[in-house]
Amino acid sequence: MTSAPARTERSRTDGPAEPHRRRRMALALAAGGLVLGVGAIVTLAVWNDSEFATGTFGAGSFDLQGSTDGAAFTSDAAAPGKTLTFTLDADTLAPDDVVYAPFAVQLSDTSTNEAAVTIENVIGGTIGDDLTYSLFIEDDFGATCSAATPPAGAEVVADRAADATGTVDVFDLTAAGEPVSLCFVVTAGAIGQGEAGTITWEFAGTSGDTLP
Template sequence: MTPRRWRLRRARAVLACGLVLGIGVSSTLAAWNDSEYGGATFTAGTFNIQGATDGATFSQHATAPAAATLSFAVPAVASAMSPGDAVYALFSVKTVNPSMAGAVQLRANASNNAGLGAYLTYSVRTISQTTCNAANFAAGTALAGLAAGSPLTVGSTSTQALSANGANQVNYCFEVTLPAGTPTAAQGTTLTAAWEFTATSG
């Protein structure tokens, strides 16, 4: 074999080795891999309301036995009403902190027509102040379904907005009246009335 032919075979052999080596490197690169992960933690929010009879001292009254006692103005009149008398009381509602936002609706107890309740009428309005009297009631915003002279068993058909985390409060001003012309059969009767403020998150 001539030296020239021998060198050519050797060059071809080196080239062949280079091709094999290149295939091996390509196979190794294809085996590399990597991953990324995404995740999150989820927690349910809370919704809760509280009430106050003075517009400032809020606490929770979550059951009928724990109901707040409305402080009607002129207690002497409220405890011995005569035909034509009207008395007023405040009840304020807001969300606790923390709490999501929602809406609240006034509902009346079906047993509010017992005893003196058969003769009494009422209405409720929202007011911007925390003093509930005849003047502020007259300037307030009426609740749908609660016109003057409504029976105590009738609730409101509208809702009032509650901001999250107690950022606002809704002040309800109650006006309860013993109408003029109430018969003498009402004398000496009593009533322990109850209303519920049902709230829904939203």
């Protein structure tokens, strides 16, 4: 009777093979999972660009200048300012006397804006209560500003009491370095002997449009 083939027995040395294989697969899966995890947190890089714009700003300016001779112009921003030269001796007035004095106003060459000009008068002493004045715009400095050749231009102030308060609009300056020639006409009223005093005129400008 033929006996069945002997069953091959796995040696003890082969026993750990299956656990070892499973361990390697687990490590491989773990490694694979680690790789997948890294891939999940990676984001695509993007390009960035910026554009900037800057504005530079500054303030314009204007400067009123005056002249008593029509040639030399300077700024006097505080009273008493320049001294007007009248055609007659204004310090020996009698009632009804009329005296004349030329003056000019302009914007300095460095001005950047037009100016609307006003005038205000302030008296000092006692004689101012009995004085009035008018102001004319003339074509040429001093040419028509005397008793012999009285002003013929536009009268921008008419017989204003020297002790009146407030301002009067007189003219606009619309170009730098181009003077406006003026003529002050002061008339004495019922002044008393020995009275004396002053009238201080302030030309004030308010900025307007930018000069061309």
